[in-house]
Amino acid sequence: MKENALIRKIEERDKGNYLNLFQQESFGCTGINSNMKPSLWEEEEFITRVINQQELAVNILIVEDNQEFIGYATITRENEKSYHIGEFVISKEKRMQGYGNYLIETIKDYANQDGCNILLECFSNAQNFFVSHQFEQNGIHFEYQSKKHQKGRNYSPIYMDYKIIEEERKKQEQEAQEQYKRFLKSPLCKSIFDML
Numbered sequence: 638m639k640e641n642a643l644i645r646k647i648e649e650r651d652k653g654n655y656l657n658l659f660q661q662e663s664f665g666c667t668g669i670n671s672n673m674k675p676s677l678w679e680e681e682e683f684i685t686r687v688i689n690q691q692e693l694a695v696n697i698l699i700v701e702d703n704q705e706f707i708g709y710a711t712i713t714r715e716n717e718k719s720y721h722i723g724e725f726v727i728s729k730e731k732r733m734q735g736y737g738n739y740l741i742e743t744i745k746d747y748a749n750q751d752g753c754n755i756l757l758e759c760f761s762n763a764q765n766f767f768v769s770h771q772f773e774q775n776g777i778h779f780e781y782q783s784k785k786h787q788k789g790r791n792y793s794p795i796y797m798d799y800k801i802i803e804e805e806r807k808k809q810e811q812e813a814q815e816q817y818k819r820f821l822k823s824p825l826c827k828s829i830f831d832m833l
Contacts, residue, residue: 642736644743646794647697647709649688654706655697656681658726694802696795700727700740707731710740714797715756720748722757741770747793748783755781 647655659680686692694714700707708727715721722744727737748755758777759767772779820826 642700642702642707642739644698644700644740647684647688647699651699651706651709652681652684652688655684655699655709658706658708658728659724662726662729693805694797696797698740698744698795700736702731702736707736708740710744712744712795714753714799714802717799718752719754719756720744720751720795722755725757725763737766738770741767744795745770745781745783747795748781750791750793751796752783752785754783 656677660677683692684697687695687697696712698710698712700709706728708731709724710722710726711724713721713723725737725741727740744755755772757767757772757779759779760777764774764779767779768774770781772781
C-alpha cells in the first residue's frame, strides 16, 4: 500500500467507479451470487440516497490511492450496539497490497470510537482475512467486539445515532400503514375486490 492511500465517505464523483466494481467483483461479505444482487439501477439509487444522507443507517467508505478508486465497504447501523458490514470489496488487481487491512482497521477504529461491535457474514475465502483482524467466527458469522465508547470522547466520522434511525423507521412504517389504509378505501381497491 502506498503512503497516499486514504479512506473517506463516498461522494458523487465515486458513483461510476463504485458501480463498476460492484458489477464486476462484488459479492459482498455474504458471498451472494450475482443473480441475487440488486440491479445497477437499484444500486445507483441506493448510493445516491446514501450520498444525499437519505439513508440514515448506512455509510459507504471508499479507499483510494492517489485518487485511484481501490475499493469500498458498506456499513449499516443494525442496532444500538452494532454496525454491520454488508459489502467489503477491494479490486482484484489491488488485493494483497495492504488496502483491505487499512480499510478494515479503519472501520474497527471507528467502531471502537462509537462503542459498536461489527457483524458480518462471509461465505468466501476471505474468512481467514477477518479472523486475522480479531473477528470471532461462528460458521459464516463473524463478530468484532469493540472497546466501549467512553463518555467525553468524540464519535467517529461514520457515527450514526440509532435513536434517530429508529424514529425515522417508525415514521416510515406509520406512513406505509396510512398509505395502505388509504388504498383500502380507494375506488381502485374496491374495483380489484369486485373482480375477484
